Amino acid sequence: MDPEDKKPExxxxxxxxxxxxxxxxGFYAVLVLLVLPDFFMHKHSLFSSVEALPGFYAxxxxxxxVAIILISKLLGFVLKKKEDYYDx
Amino acid sequence: MxxxxxxxxxxxxxxxxxxxxxxxxxxxxxxxxxxxxxxxxSQLEPxxxxxxxxxxxxxxxxxxxxxxxxxxxxxxxxxxACFLFALHLKTRHEHTAALTYIGAALGAVFAADLISLYLFxxxxxxxxxxxxxxxxxxxxxxxxxxxxxxxxxxxxxxxxGILLQVNASGSVAxxxxxxHGLPTYLILIGFLINAAAPPLSAWLSxxxxxxxxxxGVIMTxxxxxxxxxxxxxxxxxxxxxMAVGCFMAIYGIIYAILENDMRRILxxxxxxxxxxxxxxxxxxxxxxISGAVAHAFAHIIYKALLWMSAGAVLYLTGKSKCTDLGGxxxxxxxxxxxxxxxxxAISSFPFLSGYTSKPMIIEAGVHEGFxxxxxxxxxxxxxxxxxxGIKFPYFVFFARDNGLRPGxxxxxxxxxxxxxxxxxxxxxxxxxxxxxxxPYPVEFQAYTFEHxxxxxxxxxxxxxxxxxxxxxxxxxxxxxxxxxxxxxKGGRLFVRGCDRLFSGINAFGDRIFMQKLxxxxxxxxxxxxxxxxxxxxxxxxxxxxxxxxxxxxxAEIEHRTRHAAYPIGGSVLLAVVFVALMSxxxxx
Numbered sequence: 001m002d003p004e005d006k007k008p009e010x011x012x013x014x015x016x017x018x019x020x021x022x023x024x025x026g027f028y029a030v031l032v033l034l035v036l037p038d039f040f041m042h043k044h045s046l047f048s049s050v051e052a053l054p055g056f057y058a059x060x061x062x063x064x065x066v067a068i069i070l071i072s073k074l075l076g077f078v079l080k081k082k083e084d085y086y087d088x
Numbered sequence: 089m090x091x092x093x094x095x096x097x098x099x100x101x102x103x104x105x106x107x108x109x110x111x112x113x114x115x116x117x118x119x120x121x122x123x124x125x126x127x128x129x130s131q132l133e134p135x136x137x138x139x140x141x142x143x144x145x146x147x148x149x150x151x152x153x154x155x156x157x158x159x160x161x162x163x164x165x166x167x168x169a170c171f172l173f174a175l176h177l178k179t180r181h182e183h184t185a186a187l188t189y190i191g192a193a194l195g196a197v198f199a200a201d202l203i204s205l206y207l208f209x210x211x212x213x214x215x216x217x218x219x220x221x222x223x224x225x226x227x228x229x230x231x232x233x234x235x236x237x238x239x240x241x242x243x244x245x246x247x248x249g250i251l252l253q254v255n256a257s258g259s260v261a262x263x264x265x266x267x268h269g270l271p272t273y274l275i276l277i278g279f280l281i282n283a284a285a286p287p288l289s290a291w292l293s294x295x296x297x298x299x300x301x302x303x304g305v306i307m308t309x310x311x312x313x314x315x316x317x318x319x320x321x322x323x324x325x326x327x328x329x330m331a332v333g334c335f336m337a338i339y340g341i342i343y344a345i346l347e348n349d350m351r352r353i354l355x356x357x358x359x360x361x362x363x364x365x366x367x368x369x370x371x372x373x374x375x376x377i378s379g380a381v382a383h384a385f386a387h388i389i390y391k392a393l394l395w396m397s398a399g400a401v402l403y404l405t406g407k408s409k410c411t412d413l414g415g416x417x418x419x420x421x422x423x424x425x426x427x428x429x430x431x432x433a434i435s436s437f438p439f440l441s442g443y444t445s446k447p448m449i450i451e452a453g454v455h456e457g458f459x460x461x462x463x464x465x466x467x468x469x470x471x472x473x474x475x476x477g478i479k480f481p482y483f484v485f486f487a488r489d490n491g492l493r494p495g496x497x498x499x500x501x502x503x504x505x506x507x508x509x510x511x512x513x514x515x516x517x518x519x520x521x522x523x524x525x526x527p528y529p530v531e532f533q534a535y536t537f538e539h540x541x542x543x544x545x546x547x548x549x550x551x552x553x554x555x556x557x558x559x560x561x562x563x564x565x566x567x568x569x570x571x572x573x574x575x576x577k578g579g580r581l582f583v584r585g586c587d588r589l590f591s592g593i594n595a596f597g598d599r600i601f602m603q604k605l606x607x608x609x610x611x612x613x614x615x616x617x618x619x620x621x622x623x624x625x626x627x628x629x630x631x632x633x634x635x636x637x638x639x640x641x642x643a644e645i646e647h648r649t650r651h652a653a654y655p656i657g658g659s660v661l662l663a664v665v666f667v668a669l670m671s672x673x674x675x676x
């Protein structure tokens with residue numbers, strides 16, 4: 001083992017509040033930019049005309065994930081057990 | 089001639105050769121074997137060969153067509169990366185198990201008949217168990233035991249199905265099954281157990297995370313994807329698989345979200361991803377089958393990459409729970425980047441491999457007009473980004489810093505991850521080579537502006553939901569009950585319940601028949617004549633309502649008894665009556 005391995009270089013970019021803020025702004029900007037083109041283009045729909053509405057997939061993704069998280073959370077009350085559950 | 093070599097043979101031979109070679113030779117060998125096998129597979133001509141006779145049937149070990157070749161390619165590419173990742177191992181037994189396991193997986197894929205398939209199937213189950221056992225912990229032993237038990241059960245279902253099928257049809261051929269009946273259902277159950285379809289899916293999330301660092305990486309690819317291959321071969325277009333696949337896709341997500349162990353998160357996401365493939369098999373059109381094969385190909389690569397990054401973390405820190413990890417990007421930036429590439433690829437992020445394979449399955453469903461399939465798979469696509477795309481890298485490499493400063497893993501591990509990350513990006517940007525090896529020609533355009541935009545919207549707003557609901561996703565030091573509860577806890581409860589019931593009956597019987605009744609009888613038979621008389625007198629007195637003579641009679645009986653003043657005749661009569669009663673009891 002060479003000495004480099006023992007003392008690894010430490011990056012801290014993501015620990016600076018300023019960088020987090022930049023990331024957040026960038027993230028929100030991306031979100032807006034992704035929905036914007038929907039207003040100016042014709043979108044195809046597969047099953048119903050709702051899909052052609054601007055931002056449909058954005059809303060779809062958001063609602064799906066919120067639903068999944070909430071359902072998991074609820075199921076968690078029943079399914080989650082202490083780590084030594086099977087050892088008892 | 090190179091074309092007539094069986095790729096499995098190389099792996100089996102290497103597993104033996106390993107025991108006579110020194111360390112350097114072993115290292116060269118395990119890298120050389122997958123590479124050579126890949127070359128051999130690329131040279132194979134379509135057709136069947138390697139025939140042999142068993143039980144009076146003509147069997148063939150090598151059936152080459154586009155389907156088996158596609159799986160052969162990805163199995164060997166992945167084997168190469170896995171052995172590169174495992175290059176640091178000095179022990180022989182783990183490599184032996186891995187080589188035999190991969191060889192058997194290739195054998196199962198190339199087997200042309202049900203009997204050869206079954207033989208390789210069982211070899212896979214046994215050898216993969218050793219990859220769990222090699223961890224050497226108490227928990228791993230338990231998990232390996234449960235793992236092999238479930239697989240023996242699945243293997244027996246398969247064997248029973250095969251025997252019935254051969255008996256019914258007189259043929260051992262392994263092609264698409266059209267007959268719905270007990271034989272095919274049993275075969276289907278056998279395949280589905282290996283594909284980790286619920287309810288017998290918990291073996292995967294139970295055993296894989298307990299395997300060794302390198303064993304876990306190797307196992308992720310072969311067992312479930314061999315099952316996917318066999319399902320494609322035998323059950324394409326069986327509609328029940330659509331429902332099974334959709335259920336698996338959602339089930340995997342929910343459990344992955346509840347889970348705390350990083351490798352268990354990834355284990356559940358295997359079930360989720362295999363769900364997509366099985367759904368595609370259920371749809372069964374040319375596009376859906378090609379999509380399922382493409383997705384299996386892409387999945388094996390990015391899943392191995394994810395398990396490698398998790399494995400590197402476990403190797404260096406010895407920890408695998410999200411609550412113990414976090415902030416690792418500070419000293420493992422390369423591992424973080426590779427892991428994130430895998431995480432984005434599994435989420436089918438545009439320009440990565442998942443995006444050029446998974447939408448093919450969804451679109452095939454849309455072509456057939458299956459609204460529910462489309463809905464569930466789109467929801468699941470959003471959910472994949474949630475649990476594997478963001479959750480895994482976020483909680484392992486970012487989130488709360490637990491002060492771990494491990495540094496990067498050894499160079500060969502980084503190389504293996506870099507190799508797989510390259511394939512993820514390559515297939516994502518230029519999928520044509522992948523499409524060329526699929527069983528059916530592909531008429532699918534992943535990169536239309538609208539489609540790509542939709543996918544970006546879906547994923548980025550899923551990310552928004554993740555970060556907004558982060559407090560709800562806080563890691564807890566818990567395990568989640570899965571169907572393995574039935575045999576881990578349910579079995580114990582059953583035994584305890586039986587113990588209570590039968591031991592209770594036993595104790596009750598003991599009290600009545602061994603303690604109370606003999607006591608009563610012995611008291612009675614100590615002086616039977618007196619007791620009989622006394623009770624009769626009591627009975628008569630109560631019957632007639634005349635209580636005055638009772639005391640006198642009792643005193644008379646007492647007196648007679650004490651002085652043994654019975655007429656002989658009366659005693660003899662009583663004895664005869666008693667013997668008669670006894671003989672009635674015993675002989676009638």
